[in-house]
Amino acid sequence: MPARADLRNVAIVAHVDHGKTTLVDAMLWQTGAFRANQDVAERVLDSNDLEREKGITILAKNTAVRYAGVKINIVDTPGHADFGGEVERGLTMVDGVLLLVDASEGPLPQTRFVLRKALEARLPVILVVNKVDRPDARVAEVVDETYELFLDLDAREDQIDFPIVYTNARAGWASVDPDTAGTDLKPLFELLVDHIPAPTYDESHPLQALVTNLDASPYVGRLAICRIRHGTINKGQTVAWCRADGSVERVRVTELYVSEALERVDAAAAGPGEVVAIAGLPGVTIGETLADPDDARPLPVITIDEPSLAMTIGINTSPLAGAEGTKLTARLVKSRLDAELVGNVSLRVLPTERPDAWEVQGRGELQLAVLVETMRREGFELTVGKPQVVTRDIDGKLHEPVERVAIDVPEDYLGVVTQLLALRKGRMEQMVNHGTGWVRMEYVVPARGLIGFRTEFLTETRGTGILHHVFEGYEPWTGELRTRRAGSLVADRRGVTTTYALLNLQERGELLVGPGVEVYEGMVVGENARAEDMDVNPTKERKLTNMRSSTAEELVRLTPPRTMSLEQALEFIADDECVEITPASVRLRKVVLDASQRGRLRHSRKQPRD
Numbered sequence: 001m002p003a004r005a006d007l008r009n010v011a012i013v014a015h016v017d018h019g020k021t022t023l024v025d026a027m028l029w030q031t032g033a034f035r036a037n038q039d040v041a042e043r044v045l046d047s048n049d050l051e052r053e054k055g056i057t058i059l060a061k062n063t064a065v066r067y068a069g070v071k072i073n074i075v076d077t078p079g080h081a082d083f084g085g086e087v088e089r090g091l092t093m094v095d096g097v098l099l100l101v102d103a104s105e106g107p108l109p110q111t112r113f114v115l116r117k118a119l120e121a122r123l124p125v126i127l128v129v130n131k132v133d134r135p136d137a138r139v140a141e142v143v144d145e146t147y148e149l150f151l152d153l154d155a156r157e158d159q160i161d162f163p164i165v166y167t168n169a170r171a172g173w174a175s176v177d178p179d180t181a182g183t184d185l186k187p188l189f190e191l192l193v194d195h196i197p198a199p200t201y202d203e204s205h206p207l208q209a210l211v212t213n214l215d216a217s218p219y220v221g222r223l224a225i226c227r228i229r230h231g232t233i234n235k236g237q238t239v240a241w242c243r244a245d246g247s248v249e250r251v252r253v254t255e256l257y258v259s260e261a262l263e264r265v266d267a268a269a270a271g272p273g274e275v276v277a278i279a280g281l282p283g284v285t286i287g288e289t290l291a292d293p294d295d296a297r298p299l300p301v302i303t304i305d306e307p308s309l310a311m312t313i314g315i316n317t318s319p320l321a322g323a324e325g326t327k328l329t330a331r332l333v334k335s336r337l338d339a340e341l342v343g344n345v346s347l348r349v350l351p352t353e354r355p356d357a358w359e360v361q362g363r364g365e366l367q368l369a370v371l372v373e374t375m376r377r378e379g380f381e382l383t384v385g386k387p388q389v390v391t392r393d394i395d396g397k398l399h400e401p402v403e404r405v406a407i408d409v410p411e412d413y414l415g416v417v418t419q420l421l422a423l424r425k426g427r428m429e430q431m432v433n434h435g436t437g438w439v440r441m442e443y444v445v446p447a448r449g450l451i452g453f454r455t456e457f458l459t460e461t462r463g464t465g466i467l468h469h470v471f472e473g474y475e476p477w478t479g480e481l482r483t484r485r486a487g488s489l490v491a492d493r494r495g496v497t498t499t500y501a502l503l504n505l506q507e508r509g510e511l512l513v514g515p516g517v518e519v520y521e522g523m524v525v526g527e528n529a530r531a532e533d534m535d536v537n538p539t540k541e542r543k544l545t546n547m548r549s550s551t552a553e554e555l556v557r558l559t560p561p562r563t564m565s566l567e568q569a570l571e572f573i574a575d576d577e578c579v580e581i582t583p584a585s586v587r588l589r590k591v592v593l594d595a596s597q598r599g600r601l602r603h604s605r606k607q608p609r610d
């Protein structure tokens with residue numbers, strides 16, 4: 001088969017924070033994408049607001065650089081496990097991957113996930129050991145661990161025979177010798193052009209292009225990002241649009257773009273192997289094929305891992321609803337969720353018994369929290385339920401998702417961590433003592449047991465522990481998990497909190513609200529030191545006769561409330577609680593607000609009638 005010697009398509013994959021986007025920055029700079037004096041943001045590809053705030057990549061992105069007459073299309077993928085769907089989709093565009101591994105941290109759970117996906121797709125790999133400048137770098141060990149990972153994943157002989165390059169992405173250099181620092185990225189580019197195969201195609205094959213991603217342009221509307229497998233697409237041409245439902249429609253390619261650095265530029269035509277953006281197909285979705293109108297041959301649909309975590313998202317039903325947001329109705333929530341499904345292949349939306357709430361399934365808490373956070377910034381008010389795992393019936397038996405967990409802790413905490421995970425029915429797979437006072441443990445744990453685990457883990461390890469997890473698979477239901485959780489302090493009426501009342505309440509546990517905050521019956525205002533819930537009045541005023549201390553003095557004695565991010569709130573809540581989200585507030589509340597109704601429910605649960 002002929003090959004496009006002038007073209008390479010490569011994805012950069014790694015565990016979170018190992019330096020993918022930083023490396024792309026350096027590749028862009030060194031191929032002249034920017035003027036020397038141009039003011040370019042660091043990690044320029046992390047362009048959306050949430051990505052910049054959180055410092056992580058959420059969406060996979062395409063960019064292109066030119067090196068020695070070869071155009072290299074680069075897909076920068078997210079490393080956080082929750083956005084694994086983006087990686088799987090990114091891999092359908094490329095002919096090889098750069099597997100980045102941090103020179104000190106070594107392979108972590110998401111490294112395993114992305115490598116497994118790359119090996120399954122039979123893509124050749126270049127190992128990039130990044131951050132070799134770290135004072136705690138342990139390059140040789142990390143390379144060994146990576147070989148072990150390949151073996152563990154049953155890689156084929158030719159896949160294990162991967163070239164290695166050592167980089168400092170931040171300083172922008174690469175070297176093929178682990179003991180010599182480089183001066184620029186030339187060694188990486190050379191290796192890339194040599195080792196990542198040029199795209200091949202069949203000259204006699206009719207046009208075939210797979211839609212692998214979507215984007216939107218303010219001028220021309222929806223853009224389909226496609227990888228052309230065979231044939232050529234011309235601007236203005238009519239193509240057969242093979243839709244997911246099996247129908248085929250003739251449409252005109254109104255605009256055709258290719259990537260040049262961070263820009264999309266007009267192209268008159270694009271040939272096999274190229275990655276293009278096409279306008280003119282308003283309802284196009286990921287996985288569909290553009291083909292020859294006279295000989296339409298759809299490509300197989302992209303299959304990716306199923307979601308393993310779900311939560312309900314519905315309209316805001318609290319007594320304070322409507323005060324802070326602009327998008328309040330069930331119709332608006334539903335059409336927003338539907339819009340999200342179009343571009344986000346790893347999400348599912350299912351109906352619930354309520355007409356104004358939906359079950360949204362995804363890969364993890366962060367993925368779902370990012371969706372909710374995005375909606376809230378758009379003006380939505382929402383009620384979001386506690387994340388639950390998605391169970392499955394396999395051969396008549398109940399199965400649940402399990403996660404692979406990697407934990408790094410100082411030796412002193414080995415005992416507590418082992419205990420915490422035993423409670424959650426974690427199974428230890430591996431333990432390595434690096435001899436530096438730190439231990440790495442690998443566990444397989446029911447995903448259920450990890451909901452809310454991070455907070456407890458950090459408390460027990462005094463903030464020193466590092467924890468990563470990634471979806472591993474489905475295993476038979478492990479039965480009841482006994483995880484201890486404190487009860488809640490629940491407001492028993494509507495009103496505004498007072499310093500006086502909170503001063504008394506803070507004896508009972510940790511508060512989640514400060515003074516002068518509007519609360520309502522059923523709202524969670526604190527964490528009880530005891531295991532059960534307690535109804536409290538946080539709005540109580542001081543009796544006038546009781547003048548022992550002044551308000552100013554009391555304020556000093558009041559401990560500041562614990563503030564929680566959206567993700568923390570979702571992790572924190574109990575099964576009978578949910579989170580109220582508006583553009584301005586995150587409030588924790590009981591699902592059932594009415595105290596007496598809650599009391600009855602509790603009672604009937606304690607004494608089942610049978």
Ligand SMILES: Nc1nc2c(ncn2[C@@H]2O[C@H](COP(=O)(O)OP(=O)(O)OP(=O)(O)O)[C@@H](O)[C@H]2O)c(=O)[nH]1
Nearest residue numbers: 016017018019020021022056057079131168169170
């Ligand atoms: N010391 C050192 N730090 C680096 C190097 N490369 C990247 N970093 C730092 O590592 C952090 C994470 O870098 P990113 O480029 O965002 O990592 P990423 O792999 O794109 O992260 P995600 O996309 O969220 O998975 C940043 O603070 C970088 O400055 C390196 O070679 N040496």
Ligand SMILES: [Mg+2]
Nearest residue numbers: 020021056057
């Ligand atoms: Mg990144």
